[in-house]
């Protein structure tokens with residue numbers, strides 16, 4: 589009778605596993621690993637609706653977060669942010685501070701940690717590089733620093749006089765006439781389509797300037813359509829030029 593039970597259990601285990609390998613059942617269990625984000629924060633501003641700053645876990649094959657913990661203003665106390673993401677599966681290949689959309693898809697990566705370089709039970713720690721949890725800081729860290737400043741202010745040159753390094757980028761972009769065409773604003777507050785930034789990053793924008801900026805965007809390694817939608821929402825949220833003067 590006892591043997592019969594064992595046989596039944598074995599059959600059950602085998603049947604519940606696609607590969608037919610009983611050990612597979614154990615390999616898929618969560619390691620229960622935890623990620624912890626800490627850091628100094630001196631500014632907080634909501635992202636456009638539908639977007640969040642999150643501590644998120646990704647597998648090697650996907651841009652959709654397997655798990656995420658959205659940051660909110662209540663996570664910031666006395667100038668420090670502290671956010672935890674726990675029960676991580678052992679298929680997680682990166683834990684990232686990033687911008688995600690409502691589908692939990694990665695829009696911009698801001699900082700990443702690779703758990704495989706740590707002992708299995710260690711907490712995955714990230715000391716936030718983002719001092720301001722704002723749309724501008726996300727664009728600075730995830731986009732301009734990664735893909736733009738090597739030609740725009742990071743080295744000896746600022747192509748077309750446009751410096752996109754921290755502390756300069758926003759004042760040089762928003763409601764400022766373009767050097768290449770003074771009839772167009774680099775970023776026209778409230779109007780994505782009228783903004784040169786939108787036009788040169790659009791899939792059809794390769795020939796707008798002498799440098800193909802679409803290609804530069806593709807090298808960033810995120811879904812470019814999702815990123816463009818975020819940039820457009822950010823531009824929509826900015827005040828138009830007239831209300832500034």
Ligand code: HEC
Pocket residue numbers: 731732735736737738739740747748750765766767768769774784785788796797798799801804805
């Ligand atoms: C390989 C160098 C290079 C990189 C990288 C680069 N740019 Fe440029 N960018 C240029 C050059 C050169 C021009 C001027 C082209 C022209 O006038 O035809 C320019 C022009 C521009 C302009 C128009 C400026 C004006 O006033 O006319 C904007 C806006 C711009 N870049 C934004 C960006 C952004 C955003 C990124 C990152 C996603 C970026 N660029 C990355 C070289 C680069």
